[in-house]
Amino acid sequence: MIDIKTVEYDVELITENGVCYLLNDALIRLQWEEQISELAQRATLTVANFRIDDAYLMSLAKINCVIFIHGRWNGGSKTLLFEGTIWEWEYVSGTQKELTLTAYDRLIRLQQSKDFRYYSAGMTTQAILGDICSDWAIPLAYNWSRSIAHEKKVFNADRISNIIISLLEEVRQKTGHKYVAHFRDGKLQIAGQGINTDVYRFDIENTVSTGDKLTINNLVTRVKVIGKQDDDGRAPVEAIVEGDTRYGILQEIVRHYGDKTLDAVKSEARALIDELGKPQETIQAKVPDLPFIRKGHAVEFCAGNLIGLFYVAGVTHMATDRQMTLVLTRG
Secondary structure, three states, X not given: OOOHHHOEEEEEEEOOOOOEEEOHHHEEEEEEEEOOOOOOOEEEEEEEOOEEOOEEHHHHOXXXXXXXXXXXXXXXXXXXXXXXXXXXXXXXXXXXXXXXEEEEOOOHHHHHOEEEEEEOOOOEHHHHHHHHHHHOOOOEEEOOOOOOEOOOEEEEEEEHHHHHHHHHHHHHHHHOOOEEEEEEOOEEEEEEOOOOOOOEEEEOOOOOEEXXXXXXXXXXXXXXXXXXXXXXXXXXXXXXXXXXXXXXOOEEEEEOOOOOOHHHHHHHHHHHHHHHOOOEEEEEEEEEOOOOOOOOOEEEXXXXXXXXXXXXXXXXXXXXXXXXXXXXXXX
């Protein structure tokens, strides 16, 4: 059990000369977050531009300098919560003279870089990700019990993070098991959901607010499989995969070319129905900040209409306010 009143944070800046400065006394705002479909963790901090030794903070906190965020609670030792480099720098010379720094962990380079990659049929998910991580000198910890043999993969000028996510999404669709991918302990960690040993419960007394939204925007209830066009531009309908049509016909097209069997394309159509064939739910909750909660953790709720086990799909730690916002999926 954690006492929220005991939570403390330390924010450290490592300059380009390797000098470490503790920024706690200058801190105005602090938050760090992991969002859906993003590999990199992001931290945003606003500090007063105070004088350190013979220089002002704005001249020391340069692009690519290192930011550490540590936390402690219940009188325990410091725990590393975030390690990254300054990616954005903004100074406002007003009454407050504030410096805002945005930092990302090492996976930001995979989000910002593109590549062309080819993988022959039969390579496993773990082998492909291992090859990518090796090229980018990022250790891989593949702790997910699911890995499949993929068909031939050609990625043409795709963002590397999108390549990684698309491979993991294919595994999820084919196995029905969900995953989490993030940077932890100096590695790209791939694991199944529910990676935490202790599952924390939020009830009505310690939940600030909850929100639950359902929509049928982007709903797909039928997928039509279209074959190769002839010289006149006509394309045959090779298959129709039906979903739950009680919401009406909302149709998507999947094309069948010669490099895949019709059965494989129909399986892709069925996976699309399984993914988008029901109303999409967006669940959020604002609760007291537990600094160690990360994407992929299991949490329990008994507040509002949120009853039962949920998984964290995204999290924003608002350290200054001692609150966090969770984006949740149902267990």
